[in-house]
Amino acid sequence: MPPPKTAKGEYIETDTGNKISRRSQIHGTQHIILGGKTVIQAEAVIRGDLFRTATLPTDPNNASAAAAPNPSTPSVAITVGRYSYISKSAILRPPSRLHRGIHSFYPLKIGDHVFVGEGAVVEAASLGNHVHVGKGAAVGSMAIIKDYAYVLDGAVVPPGMVVPSWCIVGGRPARIVGEVGEGYGVEGAEGGMARERYRVVGRT
Amino acid sequence: MSRPFPYTYISCPCADTPVPDPARKRRSRESPQKSPQKPPPERANTDQDKKLSAKEEEQGEDEDEEQTFDPRSPRSNFSLYPPEQLLYCEECHQIKCPRCITEEIVSWYCPSCLFETPSSMVRSDGNRCGRNCFNCPVCTAPLAVSTIENATGNAPQQGPWVLSCGYCLWTTLDIGIKFDKPTNIRSQLQKMTDSTPPAALDRSRQASRTFEDLKHPLSSYASIDEQSNARERDGEQAAPKEDQGAPPMGMDARFAALKNFYRTQISETSNSPNDHLSSEFGFSSPGALNRLMSLYASSSRLSGLYGGSKKPKSKPPVMREALTASEGLQVASENSETDMIARLQSPECGWDGMASIDQRATQSPDARFIDDLLPLPVLLRTKRAKRCKSCKHILVKPESKPQSTRFRIRLIALSYIPLPTLRPLAPSSSSALPAMAPTSDLNSLPPLRPIHILLTLKNHMFDPVRITLATPPVTPGRVATKVTVLSPQFEIGANSDVWDEALQGASAPLTSDSRSAALRGVPEAGKVWDKGRNWTTVVLEVVPGTLPGSSAEGGDGNPNTETNDEDVLAVAASRQDEDVLEIPVFVHMDWDADAQLDQQNVGKGSKPDDKVTRELAYWMVLGVGRIQPSL
Numbered sequence: 001m002p003p004p005k006t007a008k009g010e011y012i013e014t015d016t017g018n019k020i021s022r023r024s025q026i027h028g029t030q031h032i033i034l035g036g037k038t039v040i041q042a043e044a045v046i047r048g049d050l051f052r053t054a055t056l057p058t059d060p061n062n063a064s065a066a067a068a069p070n071p072s073t074p075s076v077a078i079t080v081g082r083y084s085y086i087s088k089s090a091i092l093r094p095p096s097r098l099h100r101g102i103h104s105f106y107p108l109k110i111g112d113h114v115f116v117g118e119g120a121v122v123e124a125a126s127l128g129n130h131v132h133v134g135k136g137a138a139v140g141s142m143a144i145i146k147d148y149a150y151v152l153d154g155a156v157v158p159p160g161m162v163v164p165s166w167c168i169v170g171g172r173p174a175r176i177v178g179e180v181g182e183g184y185g186v187e188g189a190e191g192g193m194a195r196e197r198y199r200v201v202g203r204t
Numbered sequence: 205m206s207r208p209f210p211y212t213y214i215s216c217p218c219a220d221t222p223v224p225d226p227a228r229k230r231r232s233r234e235s236p237q238k239s240p241q242k243p244p245p246e247r248a249n250t251d252q253d254k255k256l257s258a259k260e261e262e263q264g265e266d267e268d269e270e271q272t273f274d275p276r277s278p279r280s281n282f283s284l285y286p287p288e289q290l291l292y293c294e295e296c297h298q299i300k301c302p303r304c305i306t307e308e309i310v311s312w313y314c315p316s317c318l319f320e321t322p323s324s325m326v327r328s329d330g331n332r333c334g335r336n337c338f339n340c341p342v343c344t345a346p347l348a349v350s351t352i353e354n355a356t357g358n359a360p361q362q363g364p365w366v367l368s369c370g371y372c373l374w375t376t377l378d379i380g381i382k383f384d385k386p387t388n389i390r391s392q393l394q395k396m397t398d399s400t401p402p403a404a405l406d407r408s409r410q411a412s413r414t415f416e417d418l419k420h421p422l423s424s425y426a427s428i429d430e431q432s433n434a435r436e437r438d439g440e441q442a443a444p445k446e447d448q449g450a451p452p453m454g455m456d457a458r459f460a461a462l463k464n465f466y467r468t469q470i471s472e473t474s475n476s477p478n479d480h481l482s483s484e485f486g487f488s489s490p491g492a493l494n495r496l497m498s499l500y501a502s503s504s505r506l507s508g509l510y511g512g513s514k515k516p517k518s519k520p521p522v523m524r525e526a527l528t529a530s531e532g533l534q535v536a537s538e539n540s541e542t543d544m545i546a547r548l549q550s551p552e553c554g555w556d557g558m559a560s561i562d563q564r565a566t567q568s569p570d571a572r573f574i575d576d577l578l579p580l581p582v583l584l585r586t587k588r589a590k591r592c593k594s595c596k597h598i599l600v601k602p603e604s605k606p607q608s609t610r611f612r613i614r615l616i617a618l619s620y621i622p623l624p625t626l627r628p629l630a631p632s633s634s635s636a637l638p639a640m641a642p643t644s645d646l647n648s649l650p651p652l653r654p655i656h657i658l659l660t661l662k663n664h665m666f667d668p669v670r671i672t673l674a675t676p677p678v679t680p681g682r683v684a685t686k687v688t689v690l691s692p693q694f695e696i697g698a699n700s701d702v703w704d705e706a707l708q709g710a711s712a713p714l715t716s717d718s719r720s721a722a723l724r725g726v727p728e729a730g731k732v733w734d735k736g737r738n739w740t741t742v743v744l745e746v747v748p749g750t751l752p753g754s755s756a757e758g759g760d761g762n763p764n765t766e767t768n769d770e771d772v773l774a775v776a777a778s779r780q781d782e783d784v785l786e787i788p789v790f791v792h793m794d795w796d797a798d799a800q801l802d803q804q805n806v807g808k809g810s811k812p813d814d815k816v817t818r819e820l821a822y823w824m825v826l827g828v829g830r831i832q833p834s835l
Contacts, residue, residue: 146318163315166609173344173371181286182289182600182616183618186616
């Protein structure tokens with residue numbers, strides 16, 4: 001049940017200019033870094049609570065090794081750059097992997113000017129700058145999407161896939177199907193609409 | 205990739221010059237500079253009468269070549285491109301589409317590990333990644349190297365290792381392959397699949413060499429008969445040698461053996477001294493052609509012409525074919541086909557056990573079943589530089605490093621032509637046009653109801669640009685949509701300074717806010733809607749036409765609710781996408797550029813202060829939306 005419409009409007013605007021829908025579901029906020037001017041739309045789910053746990057000291061001699069790097073670095077689950085846009089009902093979830101018998105989460109890094117389409121599920125290890133993830137697409141665990149890559153609507157990027165820059169991937173499983181033009185990402189053109197998108201949010 | 209509405213495409217002028225005829229090319233290069241000065245009146249839908257009359261005179265001469273661009277014509281499919289895909293050649297002063305450029309490879313890289321592969325390696329080893337990158341033979345997803353051993357804790361991980369697919373859960377265990385090391389999987393795999401290890405390959409090579417030595421004294425056969433005798437003899441000698449249990453070779457080994465065999469054959473059978481087939485240059489060398497010519501010429505009367513009299517007439521030696529397994533011969537087993545059919549029919553194979561055509565296409569021709577599929581090393585990709593086809597000027601040159609997204613040279617059209625963006629003008633409540641329909645849904649535009657569309661052109665050049673827009677009053681095709689550009693002539697400011705932009709960044713949203721613009725009231729003819737530092741917005745008034753067969757067609761446009769909806773849909777579907785409202789717009793721009801070392805243009809429009817007037821004209825197509833089938 002959606003909360004009643006407040007007079008303040010749908011979006012909370014933070015000091016750094018993030019516009020976050022009141023109807024989004026953000027878990028583990030202390031593990032999420034938003035770079036500013038990021039838009040998070042209604043019903044988007046951001047799982048900051050799935051961060052890398054300090055240790056799993058199952059083994060006494062293992063605990064010292066695993067615990068050492070962790071206290072120094074605060075566990076960040078999700079980093080989002082500037083002017084990124086998380087559409088309605090998209091899900092951001094840190095990737096996870098079974099490593100040496102331990103299931104652990106890894107940080108999810110999202111660059112600047114990234115667009116995540118409606119209902120998309122992103123479990124990538126990283127999305128570069130100017131990445132477009134289409135509507136209903138799924139980006140599998142530990143995938144790496146480089147700058148200016150374009151994931152078509154409904155694509156399923158398999159776990160661990162690397163999508164090089166300027167490539168268009170689509171299909172299930174996703175394959176490289178083409179390349180975007182050289183002008184992709186120019187401000188105001190295709191791939192460079194992030195500022196415009198940010199501007200119109202919450203102005204209705 | 206179809207785009208959501210509203211979109212803009214730009215037509216590359218190269219579509220009008222289909223034949224690379226030099227005379228034509230010259231003419232066409234001139235035409236975009238000449239023609240825009242006189243857009244014919246049928247598309248100049250301006251309401252300025254004096255302009256009209258001026259253009260009327262020139263209509264006659266232009267009529268044959270100047271035609272309204274029809275976005276629906278089948279040919280326009282090949283010339284329309286999204287603006288960001290177009291390049292611009294500074295030599296030719298023209299827009300360049302992917303059809304009017306040539307590409308050359310800057311570097312090869314693996315899309316999976318993003319390592320560059322030197323082109324020499326690509327030539328010798330083929331264009332596949334030589335590291336650990338593999339694609340799943342079943343679903344093409346990338347394979348990951350993982351261990352089967354359930355290692356926990358800090359113990360160093362130990363094999364055996366397998367490749368596993370994270371998408372369809374196929375692993376190399378399914379075809380019974382495990383690896384000892386997690387590195388250099390490609391060579392490990394090669395060793396496993398070629399059942400002749402390198403040592404054995406050497407042996408076979410040696411064998412065939414000794415074989416050659418044996419045969420050598422007999423090498424110049426006088427006739428076919430003699431050769432076949434020799435072949436029998438050779439075969440007898442060879443057969444026992446090979447039968448002592450050499451396992452069947454893998455595809456690659458067999459190819460290598462065959463290649464080696466034919467190379468030696470060529471060197472053996474060549475009789476002319478200047479025949480260098482056996483040398484490094486191989487078959488493609490001019491020597492190969494020489495040899496072929498002499499083969500055919502010697503038996504014919506033509507030999508006299510080619511100086512055949514010099515040589516004593518002797519039959520050229522004949523190449524034989526591979527005879528033994530070591531030479532790469534593979535004898536089809538007698539009942540392999542029946543075995544295969546039996547296997548296909550057996551319940552444990554079934555449909556799922558067979559490889560699909562897509563899967564087989566990337567495998568060796570013998571692969572029939574799922575078990576035969578091998579992991580595929582990832583195909584390399586390239587970074588390519590682009591050149592103008594007509595003047596060979598480099599237009600795009602990316603940095604060679606695979607990870608880099610920068611360019612050394614990047615002449616994209618967007619830095620020269622104004623970037624068009626389209627936006628429906630939202631009717632405000634205070635609007636004086638109550639009849640205007642809400643235009644929020646571009647996928648169902650009501651026919652015969654005027655809508656206003658804002659077309660913003662943003663200049664990326666450092667010079668101010670004068671623009672003239674022209675559209676046909678009625679869109680071509682069966683759906684006649686009326687289009688009027690309310691202010692067809694306007695200027696766009698220069699993209700003066702990067703710092704200006706940065707400083708204005710804060711205030712820009714205010715000036716271009718649609719609501720503040722809406723306060724200006726109704727769109728007026730002859731006035732630009734809004735203007736910024738380097739952009740200008742004009743209004744297009746569009747009256748969507750009625751779809752053929754729809755209720756509102758004909759008559760006086762009265763909605764006839766009795767029409768059968770199914771009929772309407774059937775008619776609308778009869779021609780695909782006929783309901784898409786696309787408006788062709790002719791854009792003519794001119795600006796005063798700094799005169800460079802450009803001899804050809806100096807004479808034309810040189811101004812006192814070293815400025816040259818440049819012109820560019822092109823068609824652009826605005827995809828506005830879809831028209832509803834009925835009112």
